[in-house]
Amino acid sequence: MITTRNPYTHKDLKQYKLHTAIETTQMVKGAITAFDSWKEAPVSYRVELLKKVSELLRNRNQEYADLMTQEMGKPISQGLAEIEKCAWACDFYAENAAQFLSDELIATDADESFISHDPIGTILAIMPWNFPFWQVVRFAAPTLTAGNTAILKHASNTTGCALALEQLFLDAGYPKNCFQTLLTDHEQLEKLIANDGIKGVTLTGSEKAGRAIAALAGKNLKKSVMELGGNNACIVWEDADLDKHLDTMVKARMQNTGQSCIAAKRFIVVDAIYDNFITAFKKNVQLLRSGDPADAKTEIGVMAREDLVDTLEKQIRTSVEKGAKVTLGDGRDGNYFEPTILENVTQGMPAFDEELFGPVAAIVRAKDRDDSIAIAADSKFGLGTMLFTQDIEAARKAIGSIPDGAFFINEMVKSDPRLPFGGTKNSGYGRELSKEGMLEFVNKKTIYIKK
Numbered sequence: 264m265i266t267t268r269n270p271y272t273h274k275d276l277k278q279y280k281l282h283t284a285i286e287t288t289q290m291v292k293g294a295i296t297a298f299d300s301w302k303e304a305p306v307s308y309r310v311e312l313l314k315k316v317s318e319l320l321r322n323r324n325q326e327y328a329d330l331m332t333q334e335m336g337k338p339i340s341q342g343l344a345e346i347e348k349c350a351w352a353c354d355f356y357a358e359n360a361a362q363f364l365s366d367e368l369i370a371t372d373a374d375e376s377f378i379s380h381d382p383i384g385t386i387l388a389i390m391p392w393n394f395p396f397w398q399v400v401r402f403a404a405p406t407l408t409a410g411n412t413a414i415l416k417h418a419s420n421t422t423g424c425a426l427a428l429e430q431l432f433l434d435a436g437y438p439k440n441c442f443q444t445l446l447t448d449h450e451q452l453e454k455l456i457a458n459d460g461i462k463g464v465t466l467t468g469s470e471k472a473g474r475a476i477a478a479l480a481g482k483n484l485k486k487s488v489m490e491l492g493g494n495n496a497c498i499v500w501e502d503a504d505l506d507k508h509l510d511t512m513v514k515a516r517m518q519n520t521g522q523s524c525i526a527a528k529r530f531i532v533v534d535a536i537y538d539n540f541i542t543a544f545k546k547n548v549q550l551l552r553s554g555d556p557a558d559a560k561t562e563i564g565v566m567a568r569e570d571l572v573d574t575l576e577k578q579i580r581t582s583v584e585k586g587a588k589v590t591l592g593d594g595r596d597g598n599y600f601e602p603t604i605l606e607n608v609t610q611g612m613p614a615f616d617e618e619l620f621g622p623v624a625a626i627v628r629a630k631d632r633d634d635s636i637a638i639a640a641d642s643k644f645g646l647g648t649m650l651f652t653q654d655i656e657a658a659r660k661a662i663g664s665i666p667d668g669a670f671f672i673n674e675m676v677k678s679d680p681r682l683p684f685g686g687t688k689n690s691g692y693g694r695e696l697s698k699e700g701m702l703e704f705v706n707k708k709t710i711y712i713k714k
Contacts, residue, residue: 265419265446270336270565270598271556279422281446284454291460293440294385294412301441302382302410306364309408310357315435316404317353320346327396327427332556334421335392335567336598340559341519349400355680356701360408363698364705375712380705382410383486384462387455389476390425391468392418392567393522398467399428401678403442405701406465407432414461415444420567422446452476457483463704466490467524470618470644470689488693488703490524490685492618493646495676496639496665497527500632500652501535505543508651508673513547515649515675517602520564521622522571524690525647525669525676528619529608531627531635541606541626545591548602548624565598566621572600575621578613579605585612587625610641618644632657640665645687647676668694 267276282290301309320327328342337345356363367378386406390398395417403413417425425444432442447455456464456479463486466476473491480487497512515527532540556564566572572595582605583589592603602622608614614625629635639648647669652658658672668686669676678684683694694700 265422267334267420267422269333270567270569273597276333277423279426279446281448284451287445287447287451287455288458290414290440290443290445291385291455291458294414294443295460297438297440298382298384298410298412301412301438304410306361306408306410309410310360312436313353313357313360313404313408316400316431317350317357319431319435320350320353320400323431327424329557330423330427331395331421332564334423335395336556336565337519338556338558338561338564340561345394345397349396352397352401352680352696353404356404356408359698360405360701363701364409366710371711373711374714375710377710379708379710380409380702381708383704383706385412385414385460386463386465386704387414387416387461389416389452389464389466389468389472390418392421393519393524395421395424396428397678399425401680401684401695401700402465402467403428403432405696406704407437407442409701409705411462411704412440413442414455415442416447416452416455417444419448453479456480456485461485463487465693465695465703473691486704488685488695489691490693490695491646491689491691492620492644493524493526493686493690494528494616494618494642494644495525495647495649495667496529496531496642497675498629498635498639498648498650499530499532499536499540500635500650500654501533502653503536503540503651504653504673505536505540509543509547511675512651513544513551516624517548517551517563517622520566520600521602522567522620524618525678527624527649527675529615529625529627529639529642531629531638533629533631533635535631537628541590541604544624544626545604548591548604551602553599553601563602563622566600567598569598571620572598575600575619575623578617578619579603579623582608582612582614582625585609587612587614592623610638616643632661636661636664643689646690647671647686649674649676
């Protein structure tokens with residue numbers, strides 16, 4: 264059984280029964296049967312259904328946002344924004360799918376040669392709790408529209424969201440078994456990935472989970488996409504416009520109560536602006552409103568589970584033992600963790616080397632611009648970097664020095680349906696969103712015709 268629990272009230276919400284091994288096998292068979300007809304459906308038909316998904320998302324935005332607030336403690340205003348972003352992604356693919364999936368003509372010595380983009384079958388999606396609708400929709404919208412079917416294994420603490428997503432696609436008119444939610448535990452995933460009916464695997468989650476699932480996918484020669492953890496640097500040069508961009512920097516760390524893989528986790532600030540930055544940053548963090556996630560004014564809610572708070576506290580304590588200093592926050596009340604600032608952070612501390620998944624900003628002092636770039640690049644993760652400066656030309660020259668999946672200048676790293684999203688190094692591989700995301704789970708087939 265799965266029991267969901269409200270992390271703010273600590274009250275149990277609902278119980279769900281896990282699918283049996285037999286039911287799991289039946290779901291895969293159902294997905295295969297659905298694929299046989301779904302892959303033949305015109306792209307125009309799939310697009311019409313996707314438009315309906317977008318419409319339903321907007322019509323049900325309050326219902327879905329409330330569900331996220333109850334299950335994982337997301338501030339309600341941020342939940343509403345998440346649903347709108349899901350609808351935006353659907354709109355984007357509805358507008359561009361036909362172009363993305365069209366045959367690509369190639370000039371050769373053949374009378375006709377081109378690349379077609381054929382769906383490959385049923386894709387298993389293993390998704391996390393922190394953005395329970397967005398993470399799923401950004402996978403499902405392009406993957407289903409490309410002609411694949413999908414089975415979702417969601418995080419257990421957002422099971423209500425997972426089932427609501429399945430119902431969403433059914434209500435939009437998608438064929439039965441085109442999108443299914445599977446309630447299972449991690450022990451069953453090895454058998455599922457080995458099933459010949461599963462043709463690809465995508466996971467958004469921790470580095471540890473990614474290594475385990477990628478190994479299973481590789482063992483079974485299944486295409487996989489891994490979007491894993493991050494330890495994003497937010498670099499602040501001496502000419503950064505704090506008046507203009509400080510709110511963005513605070514949001515980059517504290518959005519979703521700090522529970523985001525692409526959050527700014529290491530603030531690398533050059534010495535010349537350090538004192539001004541830390542004074543202004545502390546002031547803005549102190550203005551954040553904590554409270555009931557269901558209150559529209561709340562900006563910092565609670566963390567999704569107690570064990571996550573325990574892990575965060577341990578990382579902070581170890582970092583302090585190694586020389587870091589808490590200069591703001593560090594208070595805890597159940598699943599609530601006060602927005603916190605750690606200074607004197609250096610390499611070798613969890614606050615520098617690991618992903619801190621909560622409202623904690625690690626501040627690193629750099630000697631100068633070159634030092635800040637070198638420090639930012641010193642990470643086993645490679646999801647994204649942000650740099651704040653008025654010297655755009657110098658910033659451009661720094662792009663190639665950091666081998667991350669994204670580099671944002673004067674803006675927080677964020678996902679956008681129009682741009683590819685993914686990481687390097689221990690942050691994973693493959694891309695979601697944009698045309699690249701739609702083509703991750705298609706067979707790029709070479710067609711060669713001579714008359």
